[in-house]
Amino acid sequence: MHDSTDIIITIVKRLKQRDEKALEYLYEHYSAALYGVILRTLGNEQASEEVLQDVFIKIWEQIESYEPKKGKLFTWMYRIARNNAIDVRRSKEFKFSGKSIALDSFVDNLGKPTGNDEHGLKEIVDQLDTTCTKLIKMNFFMGFSHKDISEQLLIPLGTIKTRIRSCMGKLRNLMEKI
């Protein structure tokens, strides 16, 4: 569900006014999307749920630092989630014990059915070439940096930016067709 700009503006305002209902709204609408990113980054449910908690508490505590001129609210929340998950993965305490997340397919076997399959994720992924799928998934949904990707997929670092741009463009086109 994508909220209109007006709804988002209201939510942000209410959050700043310490309205807990506004945070509840964000959780109801956006927690799954953020949890997917965190889970794919860490591969561990318990750790991921802890990170998700921390992320929403951070959203609550740092809402004053969100600047609309720098981007959309979801992007801001996404960044908090992605960075938090990466920090946990890099920490000494965390042992990356990922379930086998098939890199080839976006539709993972993560043990939990997602209600969003109905939204045609499989169809899109089927139509997107393997490399683009890998690039987008690793960079956007698994918390890998361009450097990580360059090393793992053996693609020159300097080409990754343009490749990703091209893949995102393809993905956008496929989505518009649905």
Added chain:
Amino acid sequence: MNKEEIINEGWLEAYLTGDVSKEEAKTIESFLESDQEVRSAYEKIEDTLSKMAFMQGVEPSLKVKQTILENISDIETKETKIYNLSSYAAAASIVVALSLAITAYFFWNKWQDAETRYTSLLTESQTVISSLNTTNKALEDVSKKVEIAISPNYKRIILAGTDNAPANQAIVFWDGAQNKVYLGTGNLADLSNDQQYQLWALVDGMPIDAGVFDPSEGLILMKDIDKADTFAVTIEKKGGSETPDLSTLQVIGNVS
């Protein structure tokens, strides 16, 4: 980096995932803020991301939401407590300040009261003192009069009115042995400022000055007179004269 590079070479996607340096990010941000084309291009990328994110979303367990809301409540309660504490302290100090002010005013009022009463008490006592003086004086006069009246040593000479003042009367008490002369001014009227009554004792027609006086309540002690046939009162200039102006003769009486 120029605008075309930023849009076409994947800088915006890299900025979104954080795959740029701090300087690069600053440059991109300034373009985002100032250039609508760059901003639109970025928004498209944001849209694609959020759509994908929803598509790949995974539901977390229910307890996560509970924990989040509990934590938020705790944070807010703590902050509210602190806020309340400080506002309570503020309120309390206001109450203290206020009650100090009220107490101070209360005592100031009482002090003012006391001041006023003290002042009026002073005034009262002064009034009492002065009326006491008056009474004393009156008492003195009366006792003097009585003393003289009952004393066998004093001769009573009534001074009767003349053509100048037919209705006037005065009285002289003369102690021939000690030569004391007391004058009762009777109904003699007040004079103007430049005039004064003068008492004369006449011996063989010769006038002797017995002193000047003004009309008064009590008996006035005049000058000593050892000999007198007659006592008389004239009007002279203030302070008296050496010889009487007999044309102003007021009252006169012979010594019997």
